[in-house]
Amino acid sequence: MSKFVAWSFCCLCSIAALSDIRADIRADTRPDSHAPIGVMGDHVHKKGEWMLSFRTMTMSMRGNLQGTNSLSPEQIVQTQANAFAGMPMQPANLRVVPTKMTMAMQMLGAMYAPTDRVTLMAMTSYKNTEMDHITFLGGMGTQRLGTFTTKTSGLGDTQVAALIKLGAGSGASWHGTLGVSLPTGDIEETDQILTPMNMRPNVRLPYPMQLGSGSFDLVSGLTYSNHNADHNAKLGWGSQWRSVWRVEDNSDDYRLGDEHQLSTWASYIVAPPVSLSGRLTYMYKGNVRGKDALIMAPVQTADPNRHKRQRVDVGVGANWILPNENYRLGLEFTLPIWQRLSGPQMETDWGFSLGLQWSPSA
Numbered sequence: 001m002s003k004f005v006a007w008s009f010c011c012l013c014s015i016a017a018l019s020d021i022r023a024d025i026r027a028d029t030r031p032d033s034h035a036p037i038g039v040m041g042d043h044v045h046k047k048g049e050w051m052l053s054f055r056t057m058t059m060s061m062r063g064n065l066q067g068t069n070s071l072s073p074e075q076i077v078q079t080q081a082n083a084f085a086g087m088p089m090q091p092a093n094l095r096v097v098p099t100k101m102t103m104a105m106q107m108l109g110a111m112y113a114p115t116d117r118v119t120l121m122a123m124t125s126y127k128n129t130e131m132d133h134i135t136f137l138g139g140m141g142t143q144r145l146g147t148f149t150t151k152t153s154g155l156g157d158t159q160v161a162a163l164i165k166l167g168a169g170s171g172a173s174w175h176g177t178l179g180v181s182l183p184t185g186d187i188e189e190t191d192q193i194l195t196p197m198n199m200r201p202n203v204r205l206p207y208p209m210q211l212g213s214g215s216f217d218l219v220s221g222l223t224y225s226n227h228n229a230d231h232n233a234k235l236g237w238g239s240q241w242r243s244v245w246r247v248e249d250n251s252d253d254y255r256l257g258d259e260h261q262l263s264t265w266a267s268y269i270v271a272p273p274v275s276l277s278g279r280l281t282y283m284y285k286g287n288v289r290g291k292d293a294l295i296m297a298p299v300q301t302a303d304p305n306r307h308k309r310q311r312v313d314v315g316v317g318a319n320w321i322l323p324n325e326n327y328r329l330g331l332e333f334t335l336p337i338w339q340r341l342s343g344p345q346m347e348t349d350w351g352f353s354l355g356l357q358w359s360p361s362a
């Protein structure tokens with residue numbers, strides 16, 4: 001009899017243990033246990049786990065806005081004052097208008113959890129930017145002189161952060177993010193431009209074409225996610241606040257504007273390894289404070305006070321756990337539904353992110 005009880009007990013324990021493991025595996029292998037791929041630092045790991053990730057992000061900008069109104073290149077050169085007017089060789093109005101910008105960023109990331117409470121994260125990037133412009137002839141009028149394109153590429157800034165688990169329960173979890181952005185991106189990139197006087201000098205490029213901030217910046221954030229306590233539930237959701245604070249001037253006497261972002265998403269599992277997501281994101285970026293004395297041209301991007309922007313994006317994405325379960329693939333497409341720019345500034349057209357994450361099985 002006692003033997004039977006012992007056996008039963010043992011059996012029950014094994015089943016309980018097994019189902020516990022099952023539940024654990026299930027929770028980890030839900031495609032929606034990670035946020036849409038465009039969200040950074042969205043999840044934490046358990047003690048001893050690590051993960052490598054590769055992301056490619058592309059953003060396209062086209063046309064110009066002042067506030068929420070679009071302005072043509074001709075309207076810009078006729079109505080928008082040049083911030084450097086009065087300096088030698090500087091016209092009263094803007095004379096060079098950017099028309100299109102593409103930014104591509106490849107990001108390499110690593111995560112490691114030394115304890116259940118803390119996950120460490122490092123992420124570096126490689127950027128390619130390209131900007132097309134129209135140059136108008138001379139100091140006034142609307143005669144187009146020509147077009148030119150500037151390009152930069154190289155290492156961007158590198159972020160290191162700690163994600164600190166603040167709480168968890170019945171499918172929900174909270175974690176805070178605290179980190180530093182290291183100035184690994186160059187801020188003295190140059191390229192050839194076409195001036196209104198029909199010269200083609202090589203100059204230091206305006207702020208949006210530089211590869212980094214040039215300063216040590218503070219990164220902070222708070223993330224909430226809920227994958228539902230019921231393992232069969234198909235709906236998940238989450239929310240994240242994330243900021244980059246520019247706390248010091250760089251070696252060229254300026255600091256980029258602070259950045260704040262608030263994202264909320266919902267996901268739905270359409271097949272065990274696949275979830276689809278919808279996301280709404282509000283973004284704020286401030287003006288450049290101070291200025292680089294070598295960035296001076298009758299173009300909006302060279303003006304420190306024409307960088308403040310606010311935007312609301314809608315994102316549609318998918319997460320897919322590949323058959324061997326060590327790999328995850330995520331993609332997300334974003335479209336702005338509203339933007340207000342202290343302009344003229346270039347208008348964001350669309351964004352696309354694709355990412356592959358690899359975590360060895362425990």
Ligand SMILES: [Cu+2]
Binds near residue numbers: 044051111
């Ligand atoms: Cu991870």
